[in-house]
Amino acid sequence: MPPITLWFLQASRCIRSAWLLEELGLRYAVKFSERENGVAPPAFKTAAGGLGKFPTLQDGETTVFESGNITEYLCDNYDKQGRLLPLVGNPKRYEVLQWIHAAEATWALHGITILYARWHQKDGDVAKTEEGMSGNIRKDMDFLEAALKQSKGRFLLGDEVTAADIMMHFSATFVIARELGVKKGQLPTVEKWLQECEATESYKKAVQTTGHKL
Template sequence: MITVHHLENSRSQRVLWLLEELGVGYEIRRYARDPKTLYAPPELRRVHPLGKSPVITDGDVTVAESGAIVEYLLDTYDAKGRLRPPPGTPERRRFTYWLHFAEGSAMPPLLMKLVFDKVRRAPVPFFVKPVTRGIADKVMASFVTPNLERMYAFMEGELGERAWFAGDAFSAADVQMSFALEAAAQRGGLDARYPRLRDWLERVHARPAYRRALERGGPYTIAD
C-alpha cells in the first residue's frame, strides 16, 4: 500500500490528485506545519532526511520530490499510459518539458515573490523600513515581476495551441503544473490578463479526481 506523507498546504496535494486519477489505493499520513514558522514538523525527517513533503513510501521504496514521485507512480501504476503520452511523440516531449518546467522554471520566481513580499512586510525599526521596502520594490520591479509576466505570457500562448500542457489530452504534466499555477493565481499576479491559464485552472478544479483528492487531503487554501 502506498503511503503519502502529506503536509498541509503543500505540493503533496497534487500527489493525492495523481493517485486519484490513476485509481490507485493509498493511505495518508498527515503532518501539520509549525504555526509560527510554517515549516514542516521534524517527524518528516524520519521518512526522508530533508524532512520535506511530498514523500511517498511504497513497501520498502521511498520516493521524494514531486517530479520523481510522478515518474515513479506512472512507471509502476500506469502500464497503459493513460496519463503519459507514448514515447517518441511530440506530446511526450512536451510532457517531459512541462513535468520539469513546473519546479525548474515556474516555482523559483514565485518563491522569490513570496520572499520579497515578506521582506517588504517584515517588522523592522521605522528608520530601516524605507530601506528594506526600497530594496524589495526594486528587485520586484526590475527582476521578479518581469520574469513572472514573461512566463505567464509564454504559458498562455502554449495553451492557445492545445487544450492541456502536453497536448489535447489531459496528462500527469497538468497535475505537476497545478501547484505552481495555483500559487500564481493566489499570490503571483496571475489575473484576468491570462484567460487561458485561468480557464485551465477552472477545468483542473472541476475534475472529479481533483475534488476527491481535496476531500481526502483536507484544507488546501492555495487553491482558494
Template sequence: MLEYSRGLRIVWLLEALGTPYEVVTYQRDAEMHAPPALKAIHPLGKSPVIVDGDLTLAESATILRYLHDAYGDGRFAPAKGSNAHALHEEWLDYVESSAMQPMIIALMDRLRGGVGATMTGMADAAIPRSLEYIADGVGTKPFLMGDTPMLADIQMTYLFAIAERGGVLADHPRAAAYWQRLQDHPGFRRAVEVAGPIMPPSA
C-alpha cells in the same frame, strides 16, 4: 503529506490510478514550515514524500513519474519515444525548475509586504512570460497535451494555486481559464476531498 502543499498532486494521481494508498498528514507550524517529524521519513523533511515498500522518494515530478511507471500503464503521459512525450517531460520539469521561484517571490511579496526590490523586479519580469508560455502551450486545447490532464497538468496545480494567491493571474485570462479547468476537473476535486485544500484560507 504536509497540509496545504504540493502533496495534493500525488493524491490526484493515486486516486486516478485507483492504487491503494494511505495518507499520513503532517501539520504546518505557526510559521507555515514543515514539522521536524517529516525528517524521519526523508532527510529533506519536506512534502511530498512517498514510501513504497523499501523505496522512499521526494520531489513531486519524480514521485509522479515513479507512480505512473509503476502503476499507471501509460495512461497519463504520451507514448515514450514520441515528440509529444519529450514535450510533456519538459512541461513536467518546467514547473519546479524555471516557473516556481518567481511565483513564490510574488506570493511572499504579497503576504509579507515585500522581499526586496531586486528579487521582486525579477519576479515581475518572469511571471508574465511564464504564464503566457503556459497559455500558449495549452493553446485551444483544454489541457497541455489535449483533452485529458496528464502528469504535467497535475504538476501545474500548485504553481497556479500560488499564482492565484499571489494575485498575478488577473492580467492573464487564458492562464486563469486553464487553472479554472484544472480546479473543475473531477480528479482535482477528489484530491481536495481526500487531502484538503491546496492553499490555506485567505487572511
C-alpha cells in the same frame, strides 16, 4: 493498509501527488500535517524520511521525494498505457516531461524568488525589488496562456488530463493566489484551465481525501 503512503503537508505541492494517485486509481494512505510557524513540524519531517520535504511517497520499501520525481515514478510503475505520461519511445513523452520539469525549474523558481524577497528582504524598497523580479514570471505566465490557447482541448496537451496539467496546476495556482508578478483576472485562459483541472473528479477526490487548501 495500502502499500502506498503519501506524506502530505498542508498548503503545499503535495496535492500534485494526491491528484496523480487518484487519476491512476491507486489506493493510498495519507499521513497529514498542518504547518507550524509556516513549516513542517520536526517530528513529521523525521518520520517521513528522505529530505524531510513534502510530498514524500512510500511505496512498499521504496521512498520517493520531489513531486516531479514522484510523478515520473508513479507513471512509470503504474501508468502502463502511457495515458498520463507517454511511454519511452513516444515523442509526446517529452512534451509532457518538459512541463513536468518546468513546473518547478521555471514557474515555481521564478515565483518563489519574489515570495522570498517579500518575506526576507530587510532593507530597501521591497515593492521595487518585487517589480524588478517580476519580468521572468510574467513571461512564464504569458507563455502558459499562449500554450493553452493553442491546445486542441481543455488541457495543456488536448482534451484529457496528463501529468503536465497535474504538475503545472499547482505552480500556476500558487503564482496567481500569491500575486507573484501577476494578478487574478490578467490571464483568462490560464484561469479557465485551472477551473477545468479543479472540476475533474480525480482532483476533487484528492482534495476531499487530503484536506488540501491553499
